[in-house]
Amino acid sequence: MSNTQENFSINNHEYDHTADMEIEVELASPWNRISAYIINSLLLTLVAFIGVILSLFFVKFVLRSKSEDIVILSLIICISISLLIYAIFQFIQMSKTGQSFGKRLMGIKVIGIDGQNPGFVGTVLLREGIFNIIAEIISVTFVAIFVHLFNFPELATELLFAYLLPFICLIMLFRKSTNQRTLQDYLARTIVIKVEK
Template sequence: MQDFREAYQSTAVEVQENDIQDNEVELASPWQRIGAVLINSLITMVLYVPLFVGTAMMGDSNGESGVMWIGISAVLLLAWGIYQAILMSKTGQSLGKKLLGIKVVTLEGDNPGFVGTVLLREIVYNIILTVLGMIPFLGVLISIGAAIALLVMIFLDGNNRRTLQDMLAKTLVVKA
């Protein structure tokens, strides 16, 4: 009985991967994926500016103004995070992905929703990376290694350019 279940499971996975190819979706280019990450990162960095301004003001006599700037940054970053989570959940696209015409889909070509795009691809992946990054002496190497692995993986056509996050959530990034 066990052999039958194992054979069925491996066939089911192959069928799912073939289904996405039968739908003739086009994989997002590595450059589109890199561009989307850069756009999202740039916006996030800009939203951190009030935090830095506020932190700098905390040492001056304008401590209250510093707290205000830190609060502004916190509100902006929270709003940005919620906006991105809603976009990813509804369309499989962050703002960067939307601007570059790519999206995240399941292996069957469906929208992965909140669980696939936000929870698994972003939150769980980053929690795992953060925990591994806390390992003394190895943490930095693990973080750098993961970044290099992701960069290499998006150029591998044989694996449908799937990254560690895509494997965790069973997703692909395709042209919208």
């Protein structure tokens, strides 16, 4: 069965390796994936804002302190705790279902190219953790090279390389010939599909 612009065929090998089962899934649209990313970003911002509100409440009504150091420490602790709780729920959701909150709202999910749930390793560790570490290393390396060796302006160079890999991934979302797989998908051997209703 050949791949079409909207479908992706998966060969699912049975445990006895004697029979092949081929299933066809519908790929998530680039717009659904972009929307899911925006939703996740907005939720992250909202959670951080809740941390700020909790911090201000804590400082004013519990500690009753006006010390700048206490206010800053309280902000750091409350925002960190809020983001940690959000991340734990997000990672559990992604590991179990292949869906972040944004993906769930948009009706899409991540699966392995073998058709299985990639679990924590594929969905969280590789697609999010390792990919972002690699992206940061590449960004820092190129900034150092261009700023220190070629005297490029530091701020402009940092902005350029901070958004280079996300921009490449955005372009890849629209490439039907590669099944709209991004760099994260290649790293984790995944695709993003529409959820069956």
